[in-house]
Amino acid sequence: MLAFTLRRLLQAIGVMLAVGVIAFAMFRFAGDPVNQMVSIDTSAAQRAEIRHSLGLDDPVLVQFGRYFINALQFKFGVSYQFRLPVSSLLAERLPATLELAICATLLAMVAGILMGVYSALRRDTILARLFQAISLIGISLPTFLIGILLIYLFAVTLGWLPSFGRGEVVKLGWWSTGLLTVSGWKAIIMPAITLGLFQMTLIMRLVRAEMLEVLRTDYIRFARARGLTTRAIHFGHALKNTLVPVITVAGLQFGSVIAFSIITETVFQWPGMGLLFVQAVQNVDIPIMAAYLLMVSLIFVTINLVVDILYTVVDPRLRSTVSRAT
Amino acid sequence: MTQPVLSVRNLEVEFVTRRATLRAINGVSFDIAKGEVLGVVGESGAGKSVTGLAVIGLIDPPGRISAGEIELSGTRIDHLPLEEIRRVRGKRIGMIFQDPLTSLNPLYRIGDQIIETIRTHTSLSESAARRRAIDLLAEVGIPAPEKRIDGYPHEFSGGMRQRVVIALAICAEPELIIADEPTTALDVSVQAQIIALIKRLGRDHGTAVMLVTHDMGVIAETCDRVAVMYSGRIAEIGPVQEVVRNPLHPYAKGLMGAIPTLAGEDKRLVQIPGSMPRLSAIPPGCPFNPRCAFAFDRCRVERPEPIRQGTQSVACHLFEPAKETAA
Numbered sequence: 001m002l003a004f005t006l007r008r009l010l011q012a013i014g015v016m017l018a019v020g021v022i023a024f025a026m027f028r029f030a031g032d033p034v035n036q037m038v039s040i041d042t043s044a045a046q047r048a049e050i051r052h053s054l055g056l057d058d059p060v061l062v063q064f065g066r067y068f069i070n071a072l073q074f075k076f077g078v079s080y081q082f083r084l085p086v087s088s089l090l091a092e093r094l095p096a097t098l099e100l101a102i103c104a105t106l107l108a109m110v111a112g113i114l115m116g117v118y119s120a121l122r123r124d125t126i127l128a129r130l131f132q133a134i135s136l137i138g139i140s141l142p143t144f145l146i147g148i149l150l151i152y153l154f155a156v157t158l159g160w161l162p163s164f165g166r167g168e169v170v171k172l173g174w175w176s177t178g179l180l181t182v183s184g185w186k187a188i189i190m191p192a193i194t195l196g197l198f199q200m201t202l203i204m205r206l207v208r209a210e211m212l213e214v215l216r217t218d219y220i221r222f223a224r225a226r227g228l229t230t231r232a233i234h235f236g237h238a239l240k241n242t243l244v245p246v247i248t249v250a251g252l253q254f255g256s257v258i259a260f261s262i263i264t265e266t267v268f269q270w271p272g273m274g275l276l277f278v279q280a281v282q283n284v285d286i287p288i289m290a291a292y293l294l295m296v297s298l299i300f301v302t303i304n305l306v307v308d309i310l311y312t313v314v315d316p317r318l319r320s321t322v323s324r325a326t
Numbered sequence: 327m328t329q330p331v332l333s334v335r336n337l338e339v340e341f342v343t344r345r346a347t348l349r350a351i352n353g354v355s356f357d358i359a360k361g362e363v364l365g366v367v368g369e370s371g372a373g374k375s376v377t378g379l380a381v382i383g384l385i386d387p388p389g390r391i392s393a394g395e396i397e398l399s400g401t402r403i404d405h406l407p408l409e410e411i412r413r414v415r416g417k418r419i420g421m422i423f424q425d426p427l428t429s430l431n432p433l434y435r436i437g438d439q440i441i442e443t444i445r446t447h448t449s450l451s452e453s454a455a456r457r458r459a460i461d462l463l464a465e466v467g468i469p470a471p472e473k474r475i476d477g478y479p480h481e482f483s484g485g486m487r488q489r490v491v492i493a494l495a496i497c498a499e500p501e502l503i504i505a506d507e508p509t510t511a512l513d514v515s516v517q518a519q520i521i522a523l524i525k526r527l528g529r530d531h532g533t534a535v536m537l538v539t540h541d542m543g544v545i546a547e548t549c550d551r552v553a554v555m556y557s558g559r560i561a562e563i564g565p566v567q568e569v570v571r572n573p574l575h576p577y578a579k580g581l582m583g584a585i586p587t588l589a590g591e592d593k594r595l596v597q598i599p600g601s602m603p604r605l606s607a608i609p610p611g612c613p614f615n616p617r618c619a620f621a622f623d624r625c626r627v628e629r630p631e632p633i634r635q636g637t638q639s640v641a642c643h644l645f646e647p648a649k650e651t652a653a
Contacts, residue, residue, distance in 0.1 A: 227416025
């Protein structure tokens with residue numbers, strides 16, 4: 001088990017190194033940042049000075065080494081547009097994005113699993129069919145459209161919820177949270193639904209399909225022949241077996257939730273990393289883009305690792321094959 | 327005569343499909359006494375397993391019991407409300423399925439599965455149920471049960487898993503065990519052990535056993551009585567020695583003739599020509615008539631009813647007293 005974890009950890013480090021190379025390569029190939037920072041009438045000497053002060057005139061390998069060592073210390077350089085360290089810019093935006101992503105994922109999992117289980121157990125009811133229809137809409141409608149529709153309905157027409165921003169936030173150390181104020185909760189509802197809807201429908205369809213599959217297995221029939229209660233069979237035996245693949249998908253989806261939050265954050269002007277990234281793209285602010293790339297991939301790699309380990313916790317069969325393989 | 331543990335009368339099971347209603351079981355009647363082992367044999371699709379599932383109430387839609395009565399120690403158990411039949415399952419009737427590799431939930435320790443079943447049917451505490459589970463595992467012949475109780479199903483071999491399944495089936499001391507091909511998926515060497523175990527448990531606890539199999543060797547070795555099923559009906563039923571040595575029904579004769587012996591007589595095994603009719607195309611009259619060497623006109627129009635012949639009962643027009651001379 002330990003060897004398995006270590007091996008996965010090494011693989012994760014390999015992936016991060018590769019992403020680091022790509023992130024660094026952006027500095028080389030995405031145009032000259034100095035031109036972005038200065039006005040047209042800056043003299044060549046001044047340009048060279050800026051270039052030198054940013055270390056852009058050193059050999060490539062030296063620059064990469066420096067970038068790499070700094071990245072390990074979470075120093076991603078200075079934003080070209082804000083003239084502030086990228087790491088503090090990201091740290092400032094991180095809580096907003098994470099809160100949104102976690103709320104969206106929780107919403108997606110809870111609602112998705114409930115709806116999936118219901119529509120598997122009561123396959124022929126009207127409600128189950130309605131869930132199926134809703135899930136089709138959730139899968140096919142693009143995120144930004146759902147966001148705009150929600151804003152039109154609940155913010156513009158009904159005026160119940162704010163159409164942008166995070167509401168009031170409370171500082172807990174360096175972490176700023178919107179989940180302790182009423183306006184914060186109001187503000188997060190629509191973005192969370194928008195961001196989580198796709199995942200919710202995905203999880204719902206997956207749970208439904210898996211559950212139907214599991215309910216047909218011999219051990220469920222045997223559980224019924226043993227006279228266990230319907231509740232124990234459905235929510236003990238069937239659901240646990242259903243959740244094995246769901247954990248993987250939901251876990252991996254958490255990464256895409258963070259990555260996809262770019263769109264949702266733009267629609268709702270949510271002050272998170274995604275919005276920062278979009279602004280950075282518009283201004284060719286490469287340090288931010290590179291750091292964002294590194295961070296998202298770090299999140300993905302971490303989630304993958306956690307999912308792999310969780311998998312063995314849920315499924316004892318994997319536990320023994322894993323320890324046998326080492 | 328004492329009351330039989332299981333009494334099935336004129337059981338009919340239908341499967342309603344879009345095209346037609348298929349009758350999988352058509353007028354099956356039999357009794358199993360306390361401590362008795364009844365073997366049910368027949369080709370695949372003869373309705374052996376469906377009969378077992380009907381008794382325990384596990385026929386899933388679109389199938390349904392369309393007629394007949396099933397009594398367990400005098401109380402009717404067909405068409406009970408779901409919650410009441412659930413209390414019968416596992417508690418009064420234990421069931422063993424064919425494939426031990428897939429009968430156990432892979433994500434739960436076997437001990438937890440046994441304890442869960444015990445606690446569903448009795449008021450034992452968690453620790454008492456655990457002690458009982460260890461006793462049960464010891465009884466079905468699992469070595470070091472206090473250690474193995476915390477194992478997961480995949481850590482057991484096929485034969486050991488079937489022992490666990492049997493432990494699960496008997497954990498509430500049921501009156502009846504239905505074993506649906508309990509040895510088919512196992513190695514030959516393990517088969518004998520499992521059969522001996524089922525036989526011993528039936529004897530020790532006075533449990534009635536309904537043993538569904540297509541293995542005549544298992545039947546001859548284990549059962550007190552045997553029912554030969556064909557196309558959803560019982561062709562012949564009687565004490566196992568009589569039916570094996572002196573089968574009356576032409577189909578039973580064919581079945582016994584198809585058993586290879588080691589006695590060395592150099593005769594060819596008898597084959598029954600043709601195959602069993604599909605449920606959608608059961609011929610009128612006796613369902614066996616197209617394959618029967620002795621079939622006469624009446625067999626093609628009139629369905630034979632069971633006729634007593636000594637200790638045996640046979641559904642064949644050949645044994646109709648009035649027709650005996652004609653045949």
